[in-house]
Amino acid sequence: MIYRVGVLVTITLIALIFGRLAGSYTERSALRPLAEHYVSQAPFELGVSNIVTGILIAYRGFDTLGEVAVLFMVAATIGLLLGNDDGGAREAGMNRRRPAGEIVMTGSQVLLPVILTFGAYVIVNGHLSAGGGFQGGAIVASGAMLLLLADPAAQLNAAALSMIESVAGLLYVAIGILGLIMAGGFLDPRFLPPGEAGAFISAGAIPLVSALLGIKVGAELSVIINRFSR
Amino acid sequence: MSPNIPVSSILLVTGFGLALIGLCGILMHCHLLRIIIGFSLFGTGLHIVLVASGYVTGGTAPIIDGALGPTVSERAIDPIPSALVVTAIVIGFAVTAVMLAYAIRLHSARKTFDIGVFTESKW
Numbered sequence: 001m002i003y004r005v006g007v008l009v010t011i012t013l014i015a016l017i018f019g020r021l022a023g024s025y026t027e028r029s030a031l032r033p034l035a036e037h038y039v040s041q042a043p044f045e046l047g048v049s050n051i052v053t054g055i056l057i058a059y060r061g062f063d064t065l066g067e068v069a070v071l072f073m074v075a076a077t078i079g080l081l082l083g084n085d086d087g088g089a090r091e092a093g094m095n096r097r098r099p100a101g102e103i104v105m106t107g108s109q110v111l112l113p114v115i116l117t118f119g120a121y122v123i124v125n126g127h128l129s130a131g132g133g134f135q136g137g138a139i140v141a142s143g144a145m146l147l148l149l150a151d152p153a154a155q156l157n158a159a160a161l162s163m164i165e166s167v168a169g170l171l172y173v174a175i176g177i178l179g180l181i182m183a184g185g186f187l188d189p190r191f192l193p194p195g196e197a198g199a200f201i202s203a204g205a206i207p208l209v210s211a212l213l214g215i216k217v218g219a220e221l222s223v224i225i226n227r228f229s230r
Numbered sequence: 231m232s233p234n235i236p237v238s239s240i241l242l243v244t245g246f247g248l249a250l251i252g253l254c255g256i257l258m259h260c261h262l263l264r265i266i267i268g269f270s271l272f273g274t275g276l277h278i279v280l281v282a283s284g285y286v287t288g289g290t291a292p293i294i295d296g297a298l299g300p301t302v303s304e305r306a307i308d309p310i311p312s313a314l315v316v317t318a319i320v321i322g323f324a325v326t327a328v329m330l331a332y333a334i335r336l337h338s339a340r341k342t343f344d345i346g347v348f349t350e351s352k353w
Contacts, residue, residue, distance in 0.1 A: 018246035
């Protein structure tokens with residue numbers, strides 16, 4: 001009873017805070033100074049068309065590197081938590097699962113190449129239009145999830161995926177160090193020529209970093225999903 | 231709906247409402263999976279709030295192309311909350327995955343998802 005009252009009081013108080021925040025909010029009619037600097041200078045400094053990608057990979061690149069490290073840690077944690085289950089129960093679970101129906105199997109065969117192609121498109125077009133490494137990596141991982149849903153007995157090659165994402169992470173750090181040596185600082189993508197804004201090969205090293213991020217995130221999320229499927 | 235309610239206010243109220251629903255789910259349910267769903271809803275609501283706070287009246291996506299044209303800084307929305315939310319979504323996924331992994335471990339230890347059963351760490 002007292003727990004219920006406490007819950008109600010907590011929720012009411014937080015609802016009050018939210019209500020005050022939402023009530024006193026007025027929509028902005030102009031950008032904040034920092035955002036204005038990013039929006040007006042990023043195309044000239046970096047050559048990116050998509051400013052969100054420019055912020056993610058160049059201005060806040062260190063943050064992105066840390067986040068990729070968090071993802072790696074989560075994959076390791078889940079390996080630790082779910083890895084050493086007793087083998088007997090897992091085997092029993094394997095035998096209980098029936099293969100998916102005809103429609104799901106055929107659908108996954110038709111859709112999987114499309115999903116993976118779309119993921120690759122989103123990854124490599126991050127500097128030009130909406131997209132980027134994280135988004136495309138998530139799309140690729142959703143393809144892996146479809147594969148595992150359609151065929152529960154399918155085994156992703158977890159060792160190869162781990163290898164791929166480790167190599168991608170190492171290359172990401174290597175690009176960061178190249179930026180430190182040849183341009184303004186760690187993870188500065190301007191050591192390659194900026195090229196013509198709007199062209200596919202442009203914006204310095206941002207497409208490279210974006211592709212590495214996409215590979216790393218896609219492989220990492222696939223490993224996580226694969227862990228849960230057993 | 232009256233046309234003079236700004237879009238970002240609608241989004242803000244939606245996001246806060248979703249966060250409150252999530253909070254109710256976290257505090258009122260005993261089933262571990264429902265609590266995890268509550269955490270996901272809470273995070274999603276706050277993502278919507280963050281994105282809404284970056285909206286500028288009449289703005290469009292900060293992608294430099296024909297739609298934005300030369301008056302870039304007057305028509306683009308604030309790109310910083312969008313960039314933050316992209317990272318927040320991925321971290322939210324990761325946190326949900328860890329919570330689910332713990333739920334699976336707890337279930338394999340006690341064969342139940344009821345949070346009231348796990349009393350060892352209760353003071």
